[in-house]
Amino acid sequence: MDYALHTLIVANFFIPVVLGYNLLFGRGKVFHFGAVGTWAAVAYAITITLVSTGSGFLALGAGLAMAIVASAVLAWLSFRLEPDGFGVMTIAVHLVVLAVILNWNSLTRGALGIPGVPQLSFMKSIEVFALVTTMVSLLWIGLFAWIQRGAFGRKIDALAEHEWHAKSLGISRIRVHFWAFILLGISTVASVFFQPQYLRILHPNDFQFPSFVFLMMIIVAGKPGSLWGGVLSTFLLVFLREGLRFVPLAPSVLGPVRLILFGLILFIAVYVRRDTLFPKQRSI
């Protein structure tokens, strides 16, 4: 039972960020490969504030401030660069964030991570974690279903399909993409606010490049832009990832096997979706 709840909680941690990233990358086709960099910066802002002040509200505020600033800067950068250049730069930004986390020992404790993260007073059992994170996930699914079905969803679709034509209809790329970045940032806060409290530790290994690959795999496998596809693939892939812990293999073998397996899943997912992942622009 505890294992099922644990898997549910881990999947719930992913849901908001998957939905946010699905909107930006899956639906908007914005080559943002630094989502885990923002995730890491927000997680450290929340955890450091929580550990040093013990206040959940202050931690939430710090996380939101970090998310909004980071997202606004990334959005601004995306307007200045070509898509592939932006993709490479966001990977660079992710690695810079990791380098700062690993080297600023006095603040982040470097490679050791931050142990003993305090829990909010009402978050004391696995059942409560499961309930609260499920509520957050449901809230986020509802919010994104509303956003994607509304005018904003249609605008981001139009921009992904043909930016010039969308502009001629009065759709501002800067405004739409800026808010998509901000939504991803806020989703990141919803994803990581409870995670260090649940694990009781914040570790930099959780924000390495394979974490981003896992996020991208969820989007591609679940059909880019599809809300329910993203939700379903989150649960399936988290279940698979957590279930692999029970495979009777030595850790030195299990780690590489997991990398190969997830690499193959990503490749197969891209192969299956090769015509829809980055569709060709329509022409007259």
Add this chain to the structure above:
Amino acid sequence: MTQLLVNALIAGSLAALIAGGLALVYGVLGVFNLALGQMVLIGGYCTWWLYQVVHLPLAVSIIGGLCISAVVSWFCFEVFINPFYKRHRFLPLVTTIALSMILDGLILLFFKETPKAILPGVKNTFEVLGAHISPVQIILVLTTLCVMAVLAYVLHSTAFGRKVRAVVQHDHAAMSLGIRAPLLHRFLFIMSGVFAGLGGIYLGIDQNLTPVFAFPITIKAYAAIIAGGKGNIWGAIICAYLIALVEQLAVGVQWFGLFYIPAGYQQTVALVFIIFFLLFRPHGLFASRSRSA
């Protein structure tokens, strides 16, 4: 200061080898290969295996390592690039992320995490103008310069080089002149894999091979390509040396006479380099003009 320049020359030669091949591929195909670092390591690890485990002579092991790199690159092109890049040039960006994970897993499975040196214990150095350098490092730098010279000759003084440059400038125009562009695409991708493998052998001889090197190598190569002007092979090579110099100066110089930047941030310099260039010179230092009708 001389030592910093020598270190930059050694590190820059490694980066130039890798970035040179990659720039050629980017210029022709316009695709990003994010599994480049893993292809570098495969060349190094296979050479290590042939030399240290199979006990073949060093020269044979190096040739064997390069042949395996070529075969792996060819396989990667046929499976992870070719079916995708004509549909959309951004698709290989995602497929090569998958490839990088698969290769990472295979490297960890077969070679483990422990560092591997192709020539352990060959670190005798001597002093030149106050800088310490080993004979092996001199050979590596000279070999790189020779490879670059051969590449320059092939690209600029042979019929084959003219075909390559024609395809780089305009794929379809080159095809209309009877140049078999798809065959050249394949050949150049394999050549970039061989250059990457050579870089891995360089790395395995000069330092140690560990799986964690893969991603920083990829990003550093892209930093050189972006800073050099995408598709400009000589710009990429010059910027590879430039980035290596900036990396060495960043952590080796006492800034304003007050502080040193911690060595842990050395790799970050290449990343900041990318960010800086993309922001202020998105077309790079030596951007080449593309022809259009």
